Every structure is written in structure tokens, then in C-alpha cells.
Amino acid sequence: MTGDLFAPLTHPEAGTETIAPGAVLLRGFACAEAPALLSGIEAVAAAAPFRHMVTPGGQTMSVAMTCCGSLGWVTDRRGYRYQATDPASGAPWPSLPPAFAAVATAAAEAGGYPGFAPDACLINRYAPGARMGLHQDRDEQDFTQPIVSVSLGLPAVFLFGGPKRNDPARRIPLVQGDVVVWGGPSRLFFHGVAPLRAGHHPAADPLRYNLTFRRAGLSCPS
Ligand code: MD6
Ligand code: FE
Secondary structure: OHHHOOOOOEEEEOOEEEEEOOEEEEOOOOOOOHHHHHHHHHHHHHHOOOEOOEOOOOOEOOOEEEEEEOOEEEEEOOEEEEEOEOOOOOOEOOOOOHHHHHHHHHHHHHOOOOOOOOOEEEEEEEOOOOOEEEEOOOOOOOOOOOEEEEEEEOOEEEEEOOOOOOOOOEEEEEOOOOEEEEOHHHOOOOEEEOOOOOOOOOOOOOOEEEEEEEOOOOOOOO
């Protein structure tokens, strides 16, 4: 694995690059939907404003976040978790805007995960300098379900490591419309985002947004 870490990516089909076992990058997959997705973000943020959450260790995150869907991801001094209400208002999170679920389900299918039905979408907003440290996404209940990640606005460098925190991380440039579908053997791999570089983008100036769609609860609640 280590030997080919920086080798050319494979192309099982045009526009699809395998970045790790079970993880694929669909370049430009959501370009056409970008305007609708950005309007959806605006609508969600009007009801559930972006905020800088605090980690259990007491650090304020540089990335601003909000959520939509029946569950939202939150962090505070008590820990990381999903919950049905926005802690800032006590109200349920806004529902997924119409354009959101369709893109996520189609991308998951294109990435080899048919039948993906997200119940949560975490919206990350990066201003220049904002970053996301290496982490695992492990607060969901069913690791057989992938995560679908859509990039909008300014370009960013995605850091994609391995199963251990200190595994070397590959640097993957992501631009508006790129979608990463991520599951299977690499579902719990460490990953993050390098500090955002300043720049201009016609659709979202001077910011990057990332939507991560998740199945946070059980697919078949018992
Ligand atoms: C981001 N993304 O791109 C942060 N997690 O802003 C993530 O943390 C992430 O893109 C799991 C799967 C895909 C992701
Ligand atoms: Fe993540």
C-alpha cells in the first residue's frame, strides 16, 4: 500500500478515480447541481445559522458548521454525537433541500453503493485559513453505509490517510462539483482538509462549502 501511495490513480471509468479501497472521487459529478446546492445551503443557514462548534477538548473549530436532515452532527464539551434538534435553537434541523438527496443517492450509486438513503447532511463552511484536522467519521451507527462528500466554492486540498492517525496522507485537490464517495474498507480511514488558501470563486466568494451526506441512524430501525 505504502509503495503506491503517490502512484497515478486508476480510472475504472472516465471521471472516476479510486483513491482507496472503497473510496472513489467523481470529478465534476455535481457541477450542474452546484447552483441549486448553494441555494439550498442558503435556505438551511437562514433557519439554522452556521456556527463554530467546540470540540470535547475545548477548541473552537475553524470551520463553521450547520446541518440539515432528520439528524445533525454536533460537538460540544460533552462530546460528538448526532441529534434531531439544533442545540442553538432547540428546533428540529431543517429538512434536506430538494436537490440534496437526489445528488447524494446518484453519486453513491455511481461510486458502487446503490440504495444510499441519507438521513443527515453536515454542511461545513471554510474561510481562508480554516482547516479540518485528521479525524475518523465514527459517530454513525452503520459503517456499511458510505459517506458522500460534495465540494462547492473555493478549491481545497483533501488529506486522505489510512486506518492509523499517523499513516501518511495523500493530498487530493478538490474543486466545485467534485464528489467523494467513501465507504467499505476505507470507511474509517483518517482524513482532513488542509488550511484553505485565499482565492476567488464566482459562485461562493471567498469560501468553500462541503456537504457530507451520511446515514447516521440505523437503516432499518428496530
Ligand atoms: C470536508 N470532509 O471536506 C470535510 N468526512 O470539508 C470530511 O470530513 C469527510 O469529505 C467523511 C467523508 C468525506 C468527507
Ligand atoms: Fe470526515
